[in-house]
Amino acid sequence: MTTVVQQEPYELQVIFDLINADPRTQSSNAWVLSKGKIWSLKFTAQLSVPPSHFMPDFSVWHLVLWLEGAHVRIEMYPDKTEGISATFQHQSYNYTEGAQRAWATGNPCLENTPAVFGRDQWGEEPEELTARVSWRLSRLLHWIDAAALGNLAITGDPLELPAFFGRSPFSLIGFIETPGDLAYWQSLTGKWGYASSSSLPGTQGTRFIREFFDNNERLLRTSEWSPFMRKRTRIKDTIWFMLPALPVIEPWQAPRTWKELNQCIENLGLSLPDIFAEIGRSVRKSPRRRNPGILMLGFPLQDKVGEKSQRIQWLALRLTGISGRLATRNGFRPTERNRSAWDREQLFSQTPIKWVRAQNWASDQLRTRGEAGNDIRSKKILIIGAGSLGSVIAENLMRIGVVSLGILDSDHVQVGNLSRHTLTMVAVGNNKAAALVDYLNRVLPDANARYFDCDFPPESEFVKSSLRKYDVIIDCTGEDNVLKSMASFDWQSEKVFVSLAMTWRAEGLFAYSANETTFPAIDAITHFRSSPSPAIDLNDARIEGVGCWHPVFPARADDVNLWAAISTKFICRVVSTPGRVYEYFKQMPDGTIKRQPHEY
Numbered sequence: 001m002t003t004v005v006q007q008e009p010y011e012l013q014v015i016f017d018l019i020n021a022d023p024r025t026q027s028s029n030a031w032v033l034s035k036g037k038i039w040s041l042k043f044t045a046q047l048s049v050p051p052s053h054f055m056p057d058f059s060v061w062h063l064v065l066w067l068e069g070a071h072v073r074i075e076m077y078p079d080k081t082e083g084i085s086a087t088f089q090h091q092s093y094n095y096t097e098g099a100q101r102a103w104a105t106g107n108p109c110l111e112n113t114p115a116v117f118g119r120d121q122w123g124e125e126p127e128e129l130t131a132r133v134s135w136r137l138s139r140l141l142h143w144i145d146a147a148a149l150g151n152l153a154i155t156g157d158p159l160e161l162p163a164f165f166g167r168s169p170f171s172l173i174g175f176i177e178t179p180g181d182l183a184y185w186q187s188l189t190g191k192w193g194y195a196s197s198s199s200l201p202g203t204q205g206t207r208f209i210r211e212f213f214d215n216n217e218r219l220l221r222t223s224e225w226s227p228f229m230r231k232r233t234r235i236k237d238t239i240w241f242m243l244p245a246l247p248v249i250e251p252w253q254a255p256r257t258w259k260e261l262n263q264c265i266e267n268l269g270l271s272l273p274d275i276f277a278e279i280g281r282s283v284r285k286s287p288r289r290r291n292p293g294i295l296m297l298g299f300p301l302q303d304k305v306g307e308k309s310q311r312i313q314w315l316a317l318r319l320t321g322i323s324g325r326l327a328t329r330n331g332f333r334p335t336e337r338n339r340s341a342w343d344r345e346q347l348f349s350q351t352p353i354k355w356v357r358a359q360n361w362a363s364d365q366l367r368t369r370g371e372a373g374n375d376i377r378s379k380k381i382l383i384i385g386a387g388s389l390g391s392v393i394a395e396n397l398m399r400i401g402v403v404s405l406g407i408l409d410s411d412h413v414q415v416g417n418l419s420r421h422t423l424t425m426v427a428v429g430n431n432k433a434a435a436l437v438d439y440l441n442r443v444l445p446d447a448n449a450r451y452f453d454c455d456f457p458p459e460s461e462f463v464k465s466s467l468r469k470y471d472v473i474i475d476c477t478g479e480d481n482v483l484k485s486m487a488s489f490d491w492q493s494e495k496v497f498v499s500l501a502m503t504w505r506a507e508g509l510f511a512y513s514a515n516e517t518t519f520p521a522i523d524a525i526t527h528f529r530s531s532p533s534p535a536i537d538l539n540d541a542r543i544e545g546v547g548c549w550h551p552v553f554p555a556r557a558d559d560v561n562l563w564a565a566i567s568t569k570f571i572c573r574v575v576s577t578p579g580r581v582y583e584y585f586k587q588m589p590d591g592t593i594k595r596q597p598h599e600y
Contacts, residue, residue, distance in 0.1 A: 077103035087253035155306030198232035280343035321346025390476030392564035487521035506559035515578030
């Protein structure tokens with residue numbers, strides 16, 4: 001490690017004194033300045049509880065500080081020789097080899113605001129440097145005590161997978177697993193088979209699983225993806241193997257080498273060398289089959305520590321070591337027996353595993369950052385009008401979990417539409433509904449949007465029948481004749497009807513809802529016309545293009561997005577509590593919104 005002689009800042013001397021003032025921490029070392037302007041101080045931490053097999057009474061750590069932008073980064077790393085060698089929960093993979101430095105890679109997660117990591121509240125980290133270091137040192141002492149007692153993750157805590165050393169930050173495999181799939185996969189514990197995958201267009205190294213087959217290549221399961229993803233070419237390039245539990249080294253360390261993985265699976269009562277031998281024989285039977293490149297290990301996983309498993313999780317890694325049909329070695333006869341022996345050898349090597357990120361793209365997992373309630377996510381929604389307001393509402397609904405969308409519009413996309421529409425230049429000249437559906441089906445893997453490139457009401461009996469299957473009908477046209485057509489259309493069952501329209505210059509929003517078998521157009525139109533909305537001022541209108549004078553509706557993109565957000569919330573509300581509702585929203589000069597509800 002390259003060191004530089006430099007006078008240490010005053011704050012570092014204060015931190016040194018702070019460490020030695022605590023009866024559980026001690027340092028007799030000097031601060032070291034490394035290449036990259038990294039300051040580090042070696043110190044010893046002592047447990048306040050009895051030691052364990054993996055956590056000794058005294059452990060050596062390095063307090064490491066460096067400037068990251070305008071912020072000082074603070075981390076604690078175990079010493080390479082005198083620090084802890086195991087990896088625990090809430091810790092990066094603890095690896096001692098590699099970089100020329102005195103500490104290993106296994107820094108504990110100390111900045112998480114809840115302490116004992118999900119239970120006690122410690123408050124936020126202070127802002128001043130020495131106070132931050134003191135706060136983190138207290139966290140470290142709490143962490144090593146919890147590690148010694150085995151309390152870093154207790155019953156009821158969210159379960160976290162261990163850190164995987166050397167996992168690619170770019171490659172990714174998506175799959176779908178729901179709680180309903182768990183029992184089926186558990187019935188296949190110890191079994192293996194093939195899987196097909198496709199690349200996700202526009203990404204670098206991202207693929208998704210299409211189908212699962214048994215080891216005789218009989219189809220077992222098919223994953224449902226958006227229409228956009230279904231068009232992709234599929235390749236049977238993956239092997240799956242179902243395990244009874246997560247393969248992990250105690251206390252919480254993912255296998256780094258093939259030998260470690262082999263031992264983990266042996267501890268689960270299965271033989272990975274036997275599976276590799278079977279895979280090799282199967283691959284070599286097919287003259288056209290190329291060696292599979294990915295191995296996926298499945299296992300049941302609970303959402304919280306100590307609870308029952310909820311669904312299957314997959315780990316993915318690069319599959320190497322399977323001998324092809326023409327594989328040879330000097331000094332060995334190219335027989336099937338020898339090739340099977342070579343297939344087994346991989347599992348006893350210290351070769352590092354190349355882990356690949358794998359993510360569950362089931363609908364509920366995709367929207368953990370925010371989704372609507374199931375009462376609206378379960379609905380099929382038809383949007384009549386794919387203009388600026390309708391397009392943004394459609395995207396909002398798709399992103400919050402309403403994946404079964406129908407879009408109806410006969411108009412075509414013009415360049416001028418793009419100033420406030422969700423679509424882009426590649427859609428110009430195309431039917432608005434078709435272009436919007438193509439866009440929506442690219443938003444998330446579970447999208448299932450469909451378009452109808454016609455006026456309302458449609459002439460086709462097939463389209464009429466298709467429209468009747470939707471639960472919620474949303475009008476975004478702003479046209480009274482469409483409302484009257486909705487009233488005369490034979491829907492054949494009760495629907496939640498919603499009509500939304502912006503006022504002149506998008507200063508306000510009309511929002512009407514009814515839960516009936518026929519849309520009450522007269523009631524809706526009466527409310528729209530009686531609202532205190534601004535009058536249309538054609539002197540304020542603007543003309544698009546040259547030719548016949550035709551004013552365009554003036555509204556900025558930020559206004560459309562504002563009203564689309566309020567419309568989306570209105571839709572969610574009236575679907576949850578159906579009935580006749582009319583509200584007029586007005587945008588005030590300061591940008592705030594005033595709601596004027598009407599009492600029925």
